[in-house]
Amino acid sequence: MPSPNEILAELKKVKYPGFTRDVVSFGIIKDIEVAYAGVTVIIAAPSAKPEVIHKIAEDVKQAVGAMPGVPKVEVKLERPAADTQARPQPSIARKSLPGVRHIIAVASGKGGVGKSTVAVNLAIAMRGLGWRIGLMDADVYGPSIAMMVGMEAPVSLTQERRIIPLQRFGIKYVSMAMFINDETAVIWRGPMVTKLETEFLFNVEWGELDCLVLDLPPGTGDAQLTITQRVELDGGIVVTTPQEIALIDVKRGAEMFREVRVPVLGVVENMSYYLCLRCSKRHEIFSHGGGARYAAELGVPFLGELPLVRALREGGDSASPLAALNPAHPVSAAFKEIAASVIERLDAPRGQ
Numbered sequence: 001m002p003s004p005n006e007i008l009a010e011l012k013k014v015k016y017p018g019f020t021r022d023v024v025s026f027g028i029i030k031d032i033e034v035a036y037a038g039v040t041v042i043i044a045a046p047s048a049k050p051e052v053i054h055k056i057a058e059d060v061k062q063a064v065g066a067m068p069g070v071p072k073v074e075v076k077l078e079r080p081a082a083d084t085q086a087r088p089q090p091s092i093a094r095k096s097l098p099g100v101r102h103i104i105a106v107a108s109g110k111g112g113v114g115k116s117t118v119a120v121n122l123a124i125a126m127r128g129l130g131w132r133i134g135l136m137d138a139d140v141y142g143p144s145i146a147m148m149v150g151m152e153a154p155v156s157l158t159q160e161r162r163i164i165p166l167q168r169f170g171i172k173y174v175s176m177a178m179f180i181n182d183e184t185a186v187i188w189r190g191p192m193v194t195k196l197e198t199e200f201l202f203n204v205e206w207g208e209l210d211c212l213v214l215d216l217p218p219g220t221g222d223a224q225l226t227i228t229q230r231v232e233l234d235g236g237i238v239v240t241t242p243q244e245i246a247l248i249d250v251k252r253g254a255e256m257f258r259e260v261r262v263p264v265l266g267v268v269e270n271m272s273y274y275l276c277l278r279c280s281k282r283h284e285i286f287s288h289g290g291g292a293r294y295a296a297e298l299g300v301p302f303l304g305e306l307p308l309v310r311a312l313r314e315g316g317d318s319a320s321p322l323a324a325l326n327p328a329h330p331v332s333a334a335f336k337e338i339a340a341s342v343i344e345r346l347d348a349p350r351g352q
């Protein structure tokens with residue numbers, strides 16, 4: 001009879017239906033019990049559709065059943081805890097945006113982890129999968145999306161004085177930077193900022209969108225909490241880097257969303273390893289993999305890891321995000337997979 005570790009290694013060859021990633025890295029294998037009578041694999045895919053779960057169960061059964069010495073395989077579905085997976089009622093009135101199907105927020109426990117880079121490239125990758133996407137830079141103190149996508153166009157308003165978003169790379173976007181300069185940003189503090197920001201958000205003429213992506217300011221303070229409480233959010237994404245110190249913040253990010261009863265769609269580990277395009281090798285600079293471990297510990301999905309690559313920074317600095325400029329780049333492909341996971345989770349029927 002194989003050991004649980006050997007079974008896990010075998011399951012790493014089983015792909016999640018429709019993805020190139022395996023079921024283990026998706027974090028859906030919760031336990032493996034090896035007994036005399038056979039093997040039991042416990043899976044949990046809270047947001048997956050029934051037919052997807054069925055396919056996973058079949059594939060897992062087949063893969064483990066084909067291992068030498070396994071007499072019988074059973075796949076059991078772990079029921080998610082009701083308090084974290086179901087969509088609970090918000091305690092204060094939240095507003096949705098007419099015409100916008102989903103709103104998600106990208107957050108990080110600390111600054112500089114690549115949150116805006118992830119928000120922009122994820123938005124473009126989701127667009128590439130056919131979704132109509134809006135992007136809002138909600139970071140008043142350091143709006144960087146403006147720079148990442150280029151901001152020459154002047155702001156225009158509708159006759160009703162609603163803000164017309166700019167369009168670039170097939171996505172609509174607005175940034176607080178459209179309306180403030182460095183001096184005004186400094187005098188804006190606390191509640192005033194959040195008030196303006198939410199007003200601003202609701203005053204944009206978004207039109208029909210499948211998803212609006214909010215790039216939150218770094219951290220998990222009052223400003224972030226207020227935005228996540230005022231807007232009808234469908235989910236949050238937490239971006240981290242692999243250093244131990246950043247990982248502690250993953251917990252804070254996940255807790256912030258839980259506090260306001262917004263489901264965490266998953267964790268993205270950025271600058272996970274260095275991808276050398278010359279030798280096509282991965283170089284592990286920090287001990288990568290912490291993001292996946294922490295996600296598992298927190299019971300939230302792991303969406304994927306992104307390497308440290310010069311092209312990503314250059315794309316950001318030159319207003320041509322990598323996902324738009326070079327969709328064939330391996331990192332653009334990684335964004336596409338993350339985008340597909342996010343779309344699948346958003347489209348999944350609630351409460352499964």
Ligand SMILES: Nc1ncnc2c1ncn2[C@@H]1O[C@H](COP(=O)(O)OP(=O)(O)OP(=O)(O)O)[C@@H](O)[C@H]1O
Binds near residue numbers: 314
């Ligand atoms: N995977 C990566 N590879 C290389 N450079 C990256 C990567 N991710 C982000 N960067 C670069 O790191 C810098 C910080 O990234 P970014 O502005 O996206 O972080 P942030 O978390 O939004 O920061 P802030 O807290 O200031 O909002 C940028 O110059 C960006 O181009």
Ligand SMILES: [Mg+2]
Binds near residue numbers: 115116142144
């Ligand atoms: Mg940022």
